[in-house]
Each structure stands twice: as C-alpha cells, then as structure tokens.
C-alpha cells in the first residue's frame with residue numbers, strides 16, 4: 162500500500178516547571194492511501210501529542226525531532242504559512258467533543274459553507290450545494306433543512322456527523338479522529354464507526370483513528386499501533402494485535418477492556434433489575 166503519511170522516529174518534548182519532558186519518544190508509524198489505522202494506548206501514552214505534532218498544533222515551546230512525511234514534505238519543518246494550507250485542506254481533524262468544532266451561534270450551513278469559501282474560494286451557491294451533499298454523505302436526514310439548524314438543535318451523534326462533514330468539506334486526504342466516539346452512546350458510536358468506514362470506501366480518504374478503547378478498533382481499523390509511554394510497543398493487522406498480542410501491555414489493555422465491558426453488563430443488569 163502506498164504510504165500517505167510516514168512518521169519516523171518522532172520525539173516531542175514539552176516545557177514544564179522542572180524542564181523539558183519527553184512525551185513522545187521515538188514513535189514511528191505509517192498510514193496508507195485509503196487505510197484506516199488505529200492508535201491505541203492508555204491515557205497519557207502520547208496519542209494526542211503525536212497527532213498534534215503531525216498537524217503542527219503542539220503546545221507553545223514544544224520541541225520535536227524525527228520526520229512527519231506527508232505528500233513529499235516534512236511537516237515538522239514546514240513554515241507555518243504552508244502548514245496552515247495542509248491543515249484543513251489536506252489533513253482534517255475530528256475531535257472527541259464535536260462542540261469544539263462547531264460555533265454555537267452559527268447555523269450548521271453557515272459553518273460548512275464559510276469553511277469551504279475560506280479554504281476553497283468557491284461562491285456561496287456552490288458552497289451551499291456542496292454542503293447539502295456533505296450532510297447527505299454523513300447521513301443527516303433532510304440536509305437542506307439541517308443547514309438552517311443551530312448545533313444545539315442537533316443530538317450529540319448528529320453534531321459529530323456535522324463536525325465530520327466540516328472536516329470533509331475540503332476533500333482532505335487524511336482525517337485524524339481523536340476519540341471521536343468516546344462521548345457518544347454505544348449505539349450512536351456504532352453508527353459513527355460505520356460512517357468512517359463508508360467514507361473511506363466512497364472517497365478513498367485515509368483515517369488515523371485514536372482511541373483508548375481497543376474494542377472500537379476491532380470494527381474499523383485495518384492496522385493498529387499500540388502506544389505506551391510515548392512509543393509504539395506493538396503494531397500489526399488489527400486482528401493479529403487483538404487476537405494474538407505479543408506484548409504484555411497490549412494483553413493488559415485487552416483484559417481491562419474485557420473487564421470494563423463485563424462491569425457495564427453487570428451494572429445494566431442491576432439497573433434492569435431495580436426497574437422491574
């Protein structure tokens with residue numbers, strides 16, 4: 162598979178009161194054209210800092226080394242002006258909280274069309290037609306009507322679909338999704354996962370999907386990287402990583418996931434019991 166993104170020996174250090182601290186320590190990964198790649202690992206393992214380094218949105222004072230090769234350029238050394246062209250146009254981001262991507266006082270339609278007019282320089286009427294197509298693509302019913310809605314009139318799942326539509330507006334080659342389903346109910350979550358899979362099939366977009374939940378990756382990621390302490394401890398086809406983990410840490414992650422699922426089931430059963 163042709164690599165679209167190649168991260169090689171990436172390090173990120175952040176300034177703290179007691180000096181610089183390495184939060185990504187020699188991480189390497191690739192994302193192929195049209196591939197969905199999972200990035201898993203416990204809280205604080207450096208997943209978000211890795212994606213922030215790819216996008217050039219690290220906290221102030223951060224130091225990096227290594228390379229982030231994307232479409233023939235090293236994003237780590239690209240001047241901010243060129244990087245801002247890549248961000249939003251070629252690589253787009255989907256966050257855990259869709260509200261972070263949506264302005265509460267603007268209609269969904271205005272937000273999608275302004276984004277397109279800013280990045281693509283298209284006319285308002287072209288942008289509106291494309292916005293209708295996008296909302297349809299992310300399976301929001303009655304897209305023309307939805308364009309006139311404000312974020313608070315949408316459910317959490319619909320808001321995340323709208324945020325994904327905005328991310329897709331400029332036809333990026335890579336979507337970085339950082340815990341995009343974590344804040345959603347399980348059934349809504351399944352719909353969003355299916356959506357990523359379908360968008361990849363329909364548009365050929367690649368997805369770097371970040372989550373602490375390995376179970377989520379089993380349904381969508383072709384390959385998975387497991388992060389620990391800022392570095393990759395295990396990687397491979399998702400099925401291999403989940404069914405035949407070689408690293409003790411991956412086994413522990415899978416076990417803790419199984420345990421939390423079991424606890425959820427027990428809690429659900431108990432709740433049903435008290436309702437009866």
Ligand SMILES: Nc1ncnc2c1ncn2[C@@H]1O[C@H](COP(=O)(O)OP(=O)(O)OP(=O)(O)O)[C@@H](O)[C@H]1O
Pocket residue numbers: 175176177184202203204205206207208209210211220373
């Ligand atoms: N602005 C910051 N300044 C200093 N340290 C930070 C900053 N942001 C994150 N860190 C530290 O960097 C490390 C990696 O954080 P990161 O956000 O990448 O973890 P993560 O794997 O995304 O975790 P989570 O699953 O909780 O989102 C953590 O130890 C965190 O405390």
Ligand SMILES: [Mg+2]
Pocket residue numbers: 208209210339
């Ligand atoms: Mg994170």
